Amino acid sequence: MHLYMIRHGQSYVNLPDWNGGNQDTGLTDLGKRQAELLGEWLPRKLSAIDALYCSTMQRTRETAVPLITAYQIEPTYDDRIREIGNNRADHTPWPSDDLPEYGDYWGSERPFSPITPKYPEGESLMHFRIRIGTFLEELVEKHRAQTVVVVCHGGVIELTYDHLFNIGPFRRAEVWTKNTGITRFELVEHPNREMWRLHYHNRMEHLISLETENKKQGTKNGKQHQQPATK
Numbered sequence: 001m002h003l004y005m006i007r008h009g010q011s012y013v014n015l016p017d018w019n020g021g022n023q024d025t026g027l028t029d030l031g032k033r034q035a036e037l038l039g040e041w042l043p044r045k046l047s048a049i050d051a052l053y054c055s056t057m058q059r060t061r062e063t064a065v066p067l068i069t070a071y072q073i074e075p076t077y078d079d080r081i082r083e084i085g086n087n088r089a090d091h092t093p094w095p096s097d098d099l100p101e102y103g104d105y106w107g108s109e110r111p112f113s114p115i116t117p118k119y120p121e122g123e124s125l126m127h128f129r130i131r132i133g134t135f136l137e138e139l140v141e142k143h144r145a146q147t148v149v150v151v152c153h154g155g156v157i158e159l160t161y162d163h164l165f166n167i168g169p170f171r172r173a174e175v176w177t178k179n180t181g182i183t184r185f186e187l188v189e190h191p192n193r194e195m196w197r198l199h200y201h202n203r204m205e206h207l208i209s210l211e212t213e214n215k216k217q218g219t220k221n222g223k224q225h226q227q228p229a230t231k
Contacts, residue, residue, distance in 0.1 A: 009034035011059035024096040039066020041206030050146035083153035
């Protein structure tokens with residue numbers, strides 16, 4: 001199986017000045033452009049896929065739209081690949097219009113404690129890892145010899161590393177994925193060897209043109225600001 005995991009585009013909850021708490025927000029204008037460029041670039045590198053999975057949160061759904069259009073594929077929306085803290089300990093999702101707030105500690109600091117402490121039935125980091133692991137093992141059973149794309153969240157990709165590399169509960173390293181960054185794993189079934197191969201992490205070539213667009217826009221805006229000063 002060839003497994004491509006993609007983090008969603010920039011969402012409002014990703015903004016440095018966001019103070020709205022844990023909400024199921026969609027993409028910013030930048031996030032939408034990131035998703036568009038992803039939808040243009042990936043099919044040129046990966047001409048066909050067998051399955052597309054997507055988290056049920058709004059920011060991932062919007063990121064997946066250009067891929068759905070490009071590949072003409074029906075996505076499978078799966079609650080198990082929502083971001084950490086947005087599901088209960090039994091893996092069922094919280095209502096998207098009433099998400100619990102996170103505590104004041106990071107999940108890896110207290111891996112067995114709910115990260116939404118005001119909600120006793122909320123999940124811990126280890127509950128999160130179990131639901132991600134269950135999802136991954138099911139993918140292997142369903143798509144062993146196929147190519148699968150998963151549009152999800154940074155935490156989902158991070159815990160995929162934990163599951164595939166068999167990391168213990170007390171993590172020593174953070175795996176950071178940028179918006180629309182692509183990670184590729186391959187299931188390899190050689191006897192007496194590791195069964196997973198990591199090809200790359202956080203691939204971002206599809207956003208190179210966005211940097212050029214931003215520079216042009218910045219130059220244009222700079223000239224606009226200079227004009228009044230010359231009068």
